[in-house]
Amino acid sequence: MERTRTLDHLVDQACRRWEARRAAAAARVDAPPPPAFTIALSREAGTQATAVAQEVGQRLGWDVYDHELLERIAQDNGLRANVLANVDERKVSWITEFAQGFLHAHSASPLVSDGAYVHYLIQTVLALGAHGECIIVGRGAAHLLPTETTLRARLVAPLPDRAAVVSQRLAISVTQATQRVRDLDQQHAKFIQDHFLKDPRDPHHYDQLLNSARLGVDGCAEAIVSALRVMQARQAKTVGRTAQVAHA
Secondary structure, eight states: OHHHHHHHHHHHHHHHHHHHHHHHHHHOSSOOOOOOOEEEEEEOTTSOHHHHHHHHHHHHTOEEEOHHHHHHHHHOHHHHHHHHHTSOHHHHHHHHHHHHHHHHHHOSSTTSHHHHHHHHHHHHHHHHHHHOSEEEESTTHHHHSOGGGEEEEEEEOOHHHHHHHHHHHHTOOHHHHHHHHHHHHHHHHHHHHHHHOOOTTOGGGOSEEEEHHHHHHHHHHHHHHHHHHHHHHHHHHHHHHHHHHHHO
16 A cells, blocks of 8 residues: 555656646756756666666656556556656657557557557656656666667676575565566576567676666765766767758
């Protein structure tokens, strides 16, 4: 129940910010602002991805959507409608077409529940990415969102370190935690491979690879924010050059 109230509040708060940003952009008389960035955080099990995402969110003032929140939004018609409501109409059309095309291309039976869930999950991730200024943990975001406006980071760590984290968090033995970590890694990889036809373990899919055991939560968060600033600066230069050419 508490999780539901938290999600409802998060989406309501985000909707107000999105509407304010749209109104501010519409009121501008000069060039529109560049598209906002999104951080897509992929992870191995036991790398404290949600804690890292929350730390990054606090530093940037951005919302964090972990896999549980994404699934709740995807499965709740009202919440999903709110997320889509403040997206630019052209982007809504693209999101709908992309999700439908993806589903029909990768599902032999588009009406099965799993196919519908993936369809709505893709809609949710793309809509959040279209709004920008948020951190999305897992659920294939790094493989769905446009690379031009997405920092794709992945957290990794040696198996013993990850098992120790899970053992402490769940109060289970290290042996049990080790098996749980292996199972979760396999489930995550299968989900991405089955639905997005990508291997999440391939480092070429990411802009940044971070060892959470060596850097810790704060160190990973600092590195992600630094990488984001570099990408934002590069985007600003590109937008500036484009504007100069247009006015030449």
